[in-house]
Amino acid sequence: MSSKDAQVEIRHDLFCPECGYNLRALLSNRCPECGYSLDALRSDVPRLPWVYRAELGHRRAYWRTVWMTMFQHKRFCEEVARPVDYRDAQHFRWVSVLHAYVPILAATILLYALAGPKPFHEEFFDQALWAVWPVAVLHVCLLLFLAAATGLPSYFFFPRGIPVEQQNRAIALSYYACAALAWTPLTLAILLVGLVVIHLHEITGQALLMLAFFLPFGQLFAYLADLIHIGGRVMPQCKGRLALLGVVLPFLWLALAGLFFVGVPWASFYFVLLASNLF
Ligand SMILES: [Zn+2]
Known part of the structure; x- marks a missing residue:
């Protein structure tokens, strides 16, 4: 299952959004504890809609971010994998x-x-x-x-x-x-x-x-x-x-x-x- 990127070692403390396992030094693309996909965690691209408000429009970006923050915790918390x-x-x-x-x-x-x-x-x-x-x-x-x-x-x-x-x-x-x-x-x-x-x-x-x-x-x-x-x-x-x-x-x-x-x-x-x- 591991993609080419997945071979890069995770060099800092990074926690699985599903089970909290510390993924430091991991090479694989799945959490070894619970199997959670680490695709979003390994990406450098932010997924918060608010970051893209210039393109999306303020209102749409705002409400999508509200929704993500309140109802998609796992997805939202994957942002901790890259600079916020x-x-x-x-x-x-x-x-x-x-x-x-x-x-x-x-x-x-x-x-x-x-x-x-x-x-x-x-x-x-x-x-x-x-x-x-x-x-x-x-x-x-x-x-x-x-x-x-x-x-x-x-x-x-x-x-x-x-x-x-x-x-x-x-x-x-x-x-x-x-x-x-x-x-x-x-x-x-x-x-x-x-x-x-x-x-x-x-x-x-x-x-x-x-x-x-x-x-x-x-x-x-x-x-x-x-x-x-x-x-x-x-x-x-x-x-x-x-x-x-x-x-x-x-x-x-x-x-x-x-x-x-x-x-x-x-x-x-x-x-x-x-x-x-x-x-
Ligand atoms: Zn996990």
Whole structure:
């Protein structure tokens, strides 16, 4: 079964995506433990659709990468066999953050257009000032939260015990795990449909609102599960580190949420109250 290329010895720590066996020094084209085909691992050509976004188009490349990251773990994790572009990974992360943030911004603007202060009203500026700035503060906090929450997991992907090259690839691949954020527009669409439908058919409306409430938790769970899956395949020698990630990361996310949705807004409201009393 071995092709001509397969005679080249694998010169670095490389783990079978199927069983985690270290393939270093291997000559054959199949994993000796489980028989997994090593064709994709032996290739130098990246298979992440995101890498080919210039040719594929951003949207198609993005959604194919989301799909691959979330539902084709083995195929996705084969990327650890070759250098993974760090800037591509960061770019993917920021696009995912915007997939979560922009629909929320759009929903806020829609809500303001429907129920916010009306222009040409004599107290418009006074109302707008007090109705807009707390929401503006919350939006800045939301962006900061998303940036911090998607940056944090990479700290679990460079344990000291593994070679630097493997660390670099693992870090870059970990950024792709935030693919679950891409589904936020769907969550918000269900929320909006639920808000409309509840006036027409109460039970269906309530069911949709309930679904929209729980979907973000599902997204977070998928994000965490993808991180653990990816970690398990690209650095199977670091099981302890991954267990730590599984336990600690939800609490770190919770702490960030507390900081950005309670601490910072509270401090800024307090500051504004104080300032408005002084002047
Ligand atoms: Zn194997």
